Amino acid sequence: MRIALAGNPNSGKTTLFNAITGKIEHVGNWPGVTVSKKEGDVKRDLRPSGERTRVIDLPGAYSISPFTSEESITSAFVTNADADVIINIVDATNLNRSLMFTTQLLEQGLPVVVALNKVDLLHKRGIEIDENKLSESLGCRVVKTSSIKKQGLKDLMEVAFSVMGKAQKAPFEMRIVNPADEAEFEEAEKERFTYVDQIVNEVESRITESRKQTSHDSIDRVVAHKFWGIPIFAAIIFGVFSISQTYVGPVLADTLVGWIDSFYVYAEGLMGESVAPILRTLLLDGIIGGVGAVVGFLPLIMVLFFLLALLEDSGYMARVAIVMDRHLKKVGLSGKSIIPMVIGTGCAIPGVMATRTIRDDRQRRTTAMLTPFMPCGAKLPVIALFAGVFFEDAAWVGTSMYFVAIAIVIFGALIVQKITKEGYSRSYFIMELPEYRWPSLKRAFVMMLSRAKAYVVKASTIILLSNVVVQIMQSYTWSLSLVEEGMQGTSILASIASPFALLLVPLGFGAWQLAAAAITGFIAKENVVGTLAVVYSISNFIDPEEFELISGANDVAAVMGLTSVAALSYLVFNLFTPPCFAAIGAMNAEMESRKWLWAGVGFQLGMGYTVSYFVYQIGTLITTGSFGAAAFPGLVAVGIYFGILIYLMRRNESEVSMSMGGAA
């Protein structure tokens, strides 16, 4: 048996899906979180019969007629009758809008059960709904639920099972119209609206105080303000980084790293001297040390994700989207572009996937190209490492990376707008603002554990394999003989990374070890930390003795041979050059154009190099009074990059003027 969950965005579908399947899919207190269908089995205790029941969580849709590709998934699924029963999740606090979609679902002829969701909020808002009357009017069963409080789920599943196989009659059927005739189509839709309005008037009574300003409105006037919105966002992110990377995170990390260290010493002792050095190094430095260095940052990441989950659950992130909208619109992006970017702060892959909610091709591709600039979860250990080693855990390092990313996004969008000769077009972003609510500690905790699990899985798969390969490449020469002590420069890894290192000299880091770490970062960004641990034989970036993030920060810094400015430049380079290969794959899927993909990767590479170059050279000029190494060759490289961008922009300008001349 297959049950589909369908409804408007932010009606609580994924929360219901998680509640009835026990899965932990990403939920957010804002619309547009789910962009592809998710599947799971109904929990045993909720099944009225023993039969295995599959539940499909469909992306939110306002209409069966699709306007975005994620809506088209819902539309295709429902119209192809791929489910035995449809549970239509209706936001009880917004009945009028939700029932528009319900009446369309009922027209499909499949058995429909309406889950009148968020009923826990009705009393607070002074709304009463007569579900029996609603059921009578719609001609289908209605069950009151609260997916967030897990109320009414058993009843819902029982009713869903009971209607299976039964025919569904539509109480309202739209007359047959010619879809090409907009006026006729609109007229027919108005009839539906009138019908829904009539039902709502019959079944719902609400105390309407439309002129009264609620406390939520008062908060919005401040946090979504066009001037104060951004400083408030900066302050909140600063607070999040302070707690996660300066105060709470390091204390927890200290304990974990102590355990990893003890395990390292135990394994070392167990092997003794009888094991071949290459095997010892591979297991101790490559696997335990390399993976341990990455896992050591887990507590910091967990605290950070816990705080971000609280923010998301509170409804604040939707306000950030509104604050950013006015800036993104000015550079030719859709206000919807901010949603993938906010999702991208967790992981670039779902962020890029979320661009499919954008209908305009150019805007969708531009957003897919720019979303990976946002610092994702994989980049956080790199930020934590460098903030700890070189900047005494300063929270401004992480915070500033978010704002540099936003600046690059705006600049990048402007460049793309010029290159694609798109003029200013007014775009409207309509997003339903969810109400503020007290974030649930439990939900944030579950979300944090889910992220922690993902982090550990990544560390023990992709990172582990990368570290093993790096360790082997570092231990052998091309003639497959072991690298002699002090001759690391003859290793396979060094010979591959050295030419790249030359290109990085103008950025302040010309060591092959740093180049190798940056290259492995394209497999997964956490690899930068893992590879640095392997190539410098540092198994512990976090001190188990003191409650400080980095032990003997100067020692680690000295081993890497970087100044603080060069370290910041290296951090910027790793954060703003192209993302990992998996994210590039997601870009390819969403862009649907090889030309756009390569242009996007080229833009990211050039942008990362340029920002890093300016950070190092200007920073060195300020701190020492003269430019850093290889300033001129670097300037030439940056000049070539900008030359190409200017050429592309000019070419399009001349094409536009020629076509205008031709038209005249």
Added chain:
Amino acid sequence: MIGNVIVLIIIGGIVGLSVWKISRDKKNGVKCSGCPYSKTCGANTVCDDNSQFSVQNSQLKGL
């Protein structure tokens, strides 16, 4: 000698498990092991979401 063999087996086992996990994830539609929410379809479903999008996006362009 015995020590070498044991360590080699341990390393081989760890690496083998990692490779197995990555390939199993790929089969289940997970684009990247350990990347949160990178799965695009259910375990018993064909991962045809992307091809579906391609078709539907081109249909949308015509709207």
